[in-house]
Amino acid sequence: MPSLRILPRLAAAGLAGMALALAATAARTAAQAPAPATAERDVWLRDFRFASGERLDSLRMHVTTLGQPRRDAGGVVRNAVLVLHGTTGTGRAFLSPAFAGVLFGPGQPLDTARHFVILPDGIGHGKSSKPSDGLKGRFPRYDYADMVRAEQRLLAEAFGVTHVRLVVGTSMGCMHAWIIATNTPGYADGIVPLACVPTAIAGRNRMWRTLAMDAVRSDPAWNNGDYTAQPPGLMQAMRVFVLVLGSPRSIQAAAPTRELADRYASDQVRARYASMDANDFIWALEASRSYDPSADLGRVRTKVLAINFADDLVNPPELGLMEALMPRVAGARFVLWPITEQTRGHGTHSLPAVWKDELVKFLSTLPALP
Numbered sequence: 001m002p003s004l005r006i007l008p009r010l011a012a013a014g015l016a017g018m019a020l021a022l023a024a025t026a027a028r029t030a031a032q033a034p035a036p037a038t039a040e041r042d043v044w045l046r047d048f049r050f051a052s053g054e055r056l057d058s059l060r061m062h063v064t065t066l067g068q069p070r071r072d073a074g075g076v077v078r079n080a081v082l083v084l085h086g087t088t089g090t091g092r093a094f095l096s097p098a099f100a101g102v103l104f105g106p107g108q109p110l111d112t113a114r115h116f117v118i119l120p121d122g123i124g125h126g127k128s129s130k131p132s133d134g135l136k137g138r139f140p141r142y143d144y145a146d147m148v149r150a151e152q153r154l155l156a157e158a159f160g161v162t163h164v165r166l167v168v169g170t171s172m173g174c175m176h177a178w179i180i181a182t183n184t185p186g187y188a189d190g191i192v193p194l195a196c197v198p199t200a201i202a203g204r205n206r207m208w209r210t211l212a213m214d215a216v217r218s219d220p221a222w223n224n225g226d227y228t229a230q231p232p233g234l235m236q237a238m239r240v241f242v243l244v245l246g247s248p249r250s251i252q253a254a255a256p257t258r259e260l261a262d263r264y265a266s267d268q269v270r271a272r273y274a275s276m277d278a279n280d281f282i283w284a285l286e287a288s289r290s291y292d293p294s295a296d297l298g299r300v301r302t303k304v305l306a307i308n309f310a311d312d313l314v315n316p317p318e319l320g321l322m323e324a325l326m327p328r329v330a331g332a333r334f335v336l337w338p339i340t341e342q343t344r345g346h347g348t349h350s351l352p353a354v355w356k357d358e359l360v361k362f363l364s365t366l367p368a369l370p
Contacts, residue, residue: 063091063121067112081118175288192305242269
C-alpha cells in the first residue's frame with residue numbers, strides 16, 4: 001500500500017491512494033452538480049506602490065466570490081476563504097466541476113452556504129491590471145510580495161475582510177500562501193499550500209523559467225515589449241512551458257506512440273500560445289524572482305497543511321527540500337502524495353478529488369465557523 005510522508009517528526013503514516021472507482025464517482029457527481037452562484041466585480045486600489053519603487057495611480061483587481069461573509073460579535077468576518085491561482089491562471093479556473101464541484105457545493109468541505117469564498121485574479125493575470133492592457137513593457141515589474149499586498153488590500157477595501165479562516169493556494173498561489181503566513185502571521189487561521197516549496201526558486205525550477213523568458217526576450221520582434229503582434233519567440237517559450245506540466249505517467253497514457261506524442265506536444269503548445277501574451281507571460285514568471293520565505297518560517301503562527309505530489313516535475317520530491325524546511329514550522333503537517341492513477345503531476349493541485357480527505361481533517365482543527 002502506498003504511503004505518505006507526513007511532518008512534523010518525519011513520521012510515515014500509511015494512507016492508501018484513492019481508488020479509481022471512488023475518483024470516477026466523485027467526477028461524475030461533480031459534473032452533475034449545479035454550478036455555484038457567483039458574483040464578479042472590479043476593485044480599484046488607489047496609489048499602489050510596488051517593491052521596485054514603481055507605482056500606479058489605480059490598480060484594477062478583478063475578483064469572483066461565492067457565498068456571503070459572516071461576522072462575529074466584534075464585527076470580524078470569520079468565514080472567509082481565499083483561494084489563489086497559479087502562474088498564468090485566473091480565479092475563475094476554480095469554478096470548474098473538477099474543483100468547485102468537489103469543494104464548494106452543499107455538504108462539501110467549503111460549502112458556500114457557510115463559507116465566503118474569494119477568488120481573485122492576481123496582478124498581471126486574468127481581468128486584473130496587466131501589461132497587455134496597454135502599458136506593455138512599461139508595466140511595473142511586480143513580484144509575489146506585491147501580489148499578496150494587492151490581494152490583502154482587495155479583501156480589506158472591497159469586503160472589510162482583515163482576517164481569513166483559510167488560504168488555499170495552488171502553485172504560484174501556494175507560494176503566496178507561504179508569504180501570507182510569514183509576513184502576516186495572524187492573518188489566517190489555516191493555510192493549505194499545494195504544490196510548492198517555501199524557499200527560493202532555484203535549480204531546474206528557475207532554469208525552465210529563465211529559458212522560457214529568454215526565448216521571448218531574445219526575439220527581435222519582442223522589441224523590449226513594444227510589439228504589435230505576438231513575437232515568434234513566445235511559441236518557443238510555450239515549448240519549454242509544456243514540458244513541466246502534467247506527469248510522465250499521464251502524458252505516456254495520453255501519447256503512447258511516436259505519432260501521438262508529436263501531436264500531443266504540438267496541440268499543447270498551440271493551445272497555450274493562442275491564449276498567451278508575451279509580456280504577461282514574462283512578467284508573471286519573473287514575479288517569482290524575490291520569493292524566499294525560508295528565513296521566516298519560524299514566524300508562522302497559522303496552522304499549516306502542505307501537500308506536494310510525488311510526480312510533480314516542478315517540485316521534485318527527491319530534492320528533500322520540504323523535509324528540511326518543515327521542521328521550522330511549528331505544528332505543520334506535510335503530505336507527500338504518492339503517484340496514483342489519479343495524480344497528474346504538478347496539476348494535481350487543482351484536483352481536490354485526490355486530496356479532499358486531507359483538507360476535511362485539517363478543517364476540523366480550525367476555529368468553528370460563526
